[in-house]
Amino acid sequence: MNLLEAMHRRHAVRAYTDEPIDAHVCDDLRALITTLNKEGDVRMRLVTDEPDAFGNALLHYGVFKNVRNYVAIGTDETSGWEERCGYYGAHVLLRATQLDLDTCWVGLSFSKHKAQQHAKLDEDSKVRFAIALGHGVTHGKPSRSKTYGQVASVEGGIPVPTWFERGVEAALLAPSALNQQRFTFRLEADGRSVAADPGIGPYTTTDLGIAKYFFEIGAGDRAPLIWR
Missing domain, CATH: 3.40.109.10 (NADH Oxidase)
Known part of the structure; x- marks a missing residue:
């Protein structure tokens, strides 16, 4: 896979x-x-x-x-x-x-x-x-997740590129301590830079690190992504 x-x-x-x-x-x-x-x-x-x-x-x-x-x-x-x-x-x-x-x-x-x-x-x-x-007794099941709109925003009313949407959706699949998902991703006005914020809470900075890797996979290798 x-x-x-x-x-x-x-x-x-x-x-x-x-x-x-x-x-x-x-x-x-x-x-x-x-x-x-x-x-x-x-x-x-x-x-x-x-x-x-x-x-x-x-x-x-x-x-x-x-x-x-x-x-x-x-x-x-x-x-x-x-x-x-x-x-x-x-x-x-x-x-x-x-x-x-x-x-x-x-x-x-x-x-x-x-x-x-x-x-x-x-x-x-x-x-x-x-x-x-x-090898698990079962393969587990999906956890509840926040929505795209709860963790993503875009500056200046610019069109939202597909890679950004896919990146955020992938980040929402990442494991998060206590399932808190307090990270946010903001696409800046240049259409390339993404400001990633861990939020406040236990292990949020580590959660953000996991989510950023998931975001990169979702966005794809050709995404013009610059982390801020």
């Missing part, structure tokens, strides 16, 4: 079967992660057959069942780390979907300490998020 199809297919899945992930799928994800770590100055690691990070040590871990595979997403504390985690983690999220895996973006309901131990990140990096992945 292409990335647009992957965006529509992907839903949050929190319960997984015991079926292992094929070795060639792991190799594909690790190769992508290596590239993204260099490109985005992030520290991601694929961890397989490891039940501790999503175990039952605390009650809230119980929202997940049988998570034994995940991508630990870490960074140092340099400026912009929140958005980088979202933007580059979103690449892995959709690639895993293309590889016929189910996924869930996770901010709180796992042990970051245990994930840090098993991912073996650099000493100056901390695990911030995780992507649970594997």
Whole structure:
């Protein structure tokens, strides 16, 4: 499936079967992660057959069942780390979907300490998020979503290009903490520049990073997009 199809297919899945992930799928994800770590100055690691990070040590871990595979997403504390985690983690999220895996973006309901131990990140990096992945008991279902008009605006009454509309619609398919979708996209008067605002709330800057990658896929490679 292409990335647009992957965006529509992907839903949050929190319960997984015991079926292992094929070795060639792991190799594909690790190769992508290596590239993204260099490109985005992030520290991601694929961890397989490891039940501790999503175990039952605390009650809230119980929202997940049988998570034994995940991508630990870490960074140092340099400026912009929140958005980088979202933007580059979103690449892995959709690639895993293309590889016929189910996924869930996770901010709180796992042990970051245990994930840090098993991912073996650099000493100056901390695990911030995780992507649970594997073969889901189900493939999940769509979440409720805001509408195009609630998150998009255009300056100066200029005609709205198709690429902008498609970009916004794709961004609305992105995972968002607590399903809050507080990001907004404003097309400026030059018809190319898009001002992206995370809004206010928990994890909104990371949500924006994820949404910006989804937006870019929806808008297409030929869109004259400039982020502001």
